[in-house]
Amino acid sequence: MKTFLGKTRYALAFLFVMVAANLLMAQSVLRPSVPAGDKMVPNGDGTAAAVAAGPTGQAVVTGNGINYNGGPVLKGSPVPIYIIWYGNWSGTGSNTAATQSLIQGFLSSTSLGGSSYEAINTTYGDTTGNVSGHLNFVQAVSDPGSQGTRLRNSRISTAISAQLTAGHLPTDPNGVYLFITSSDVKESGFCTQFCGFHTHQTLNGADIKWAFIGNTDQCPSGCEIQATGPNSPATGVGGADGMANVITHETEETITDPDLNAWFDASGNEDADKCNFKFGPTQTAANGARFNQTFGGHNWMIQMEWENSRGGGCDQTLGGPFFTN
Numbered sequence: 001m002k003t004f005l006g007k008t009r010y011a012l013a014f015l016f017v018m019v020a021a022n023l024l025m026a027q028s029v030l031r032p033s034v035p036a037g038d039k040m041v042p043n044g045d046g047t048a049a050a051v052a053a054g055p056t057g058q059a060v061v062t063g064n065g066i067n068y069n070g071g072p073v074l075k076g077s078p079v080p081i082y083i084i085w086y087g088n089w090s091g092t093g094s095n096t097a098a099t100q101s102l103i104q105g106f107l108s109s110t111s112l113g114g115s116s117y118e119a120i121n122t123t124y125g126d127t128t129g130n131v132s133g134h135l136n137f138v139q140a141v142s143d144p145g146s147q148g149t150r151l152r153n154s155r156i157s158t159a160i161s162a163q164l165t166a167g168h169l170p171t172d173p174n175g176v177y178l179f180i181t182s183s184d185v186k187e188s189g190f191c192t193q194f195c196g197f198h199t200h201q202t203l204n205g206a207d208i209k210w211a212f213i214g215n216t217d218q219c220p221s222g223c224e225i226q227a228t229g230p231n232s233p234a235t236g237v238g239g240a241d242g243m244a245n246v247i248t249h250e251t252e253e254t255i256t257d258p259d260l261n262a263w264f265d266a267s268g269n270e271d272a273d274k275c276n277f278k279f280g281p282t283q284t285a286a287n288g289a290r291f292n293q294t295f296g297g298h299n300w301m302i303q304m305e306w307e308n309s310r311g312g313g314c315d316q317t318l319g320g321p322f323f324t325n
Contacts, residue, residue, distance in 0.1 A: 064312030071261030077132035087182030094239025107137035111296025123308035183215035191219035216242030230299040275314035
């Protein structure tokens with residue numbers, strides 16, 4: 001997921017990702033132009049490589065500004081969501097049990113998981129069927145800091161693997177694992193190059209899809225659309241709302257492009273990338289924060305998603321009007 005105000009860092013970020021490739025899809029950096037007769041395919045690190053263009057030979061809906069590249073999608077009804085709360089979530093600000101409860105409720109089948117927003121994902125599929133448009137929070141565990149407070153991707157993998165091998169979380173190749181860190185935890189690239197990312201790898205003998213989500217209060221100018229969100233406990237404490245937006249971005253992409261070989265456009269942008277930090281029409285909450293969705297008893301400010309129908313576009317609900325910002 002792209003940072004909101006990070007454009008001035010693109011040149012350095014591009015150099016970094018070109019020499020430090022990891023198997024993940026993160027926020028985009030400046031992309032090379034597409035050579036004639038080629039298409040761009042994600043490398044798994046936010047960059048893309050040119051390969052020969054050609055028909056996919058797949059019986060799926062195409063021609064809406066995003067391409068099917070042959071891989072599977074997650075079709076569970078609902079897709080199960082698991083959370084590893086990493087770091088200190090018994091602190092102050094947005095590092096609290098209240099934030100954990102809010103996010104877990106946000107991901108329930110009676111909130112985001114059953115919304116007309118989530119239903120936008122039903123426009124994506126593979127050769128065996130379409131995405132259900134439903135997700136649901138299943139289980140959460142806590143890790144107070146087994147890998148320290150300065151992380152890199154290999155340490156995140158180790159922490160997730162430990163939860164699976166110990167049986168604290170099920171080993172589910174059809175689910176999405178969210179690794180959410182408190183604001184005192186540093187992850188290489190977070191806030192300077194991305195707000196979140198998703199990837200997949202073999203853990204405990206299964207193809208596990210996981211996403212990194214950092215507490216956006218660590219960098220509100222880069223990863224929050226507003227410092228005070230509709231669910232903020234106090235002015236300037238927008239981490240829970242900021243994380244809800246990043247979680248939306250990463251879960252949408254993990255479901256439609258779980259193995260990084262399903263849905264993305266000619267520039268390597270996945271469905272949420274195409275609408276990154278685009279929110280459409282908003283309303284104003286009682287605390288002055290903007291919001292554009294209401295479900296699960298709360299107002300939310302979450303980015304739009306690319307609908308793979310009607311020519312393609314960013315919208316807030318399945319079949320709703322398209323907006324450009």
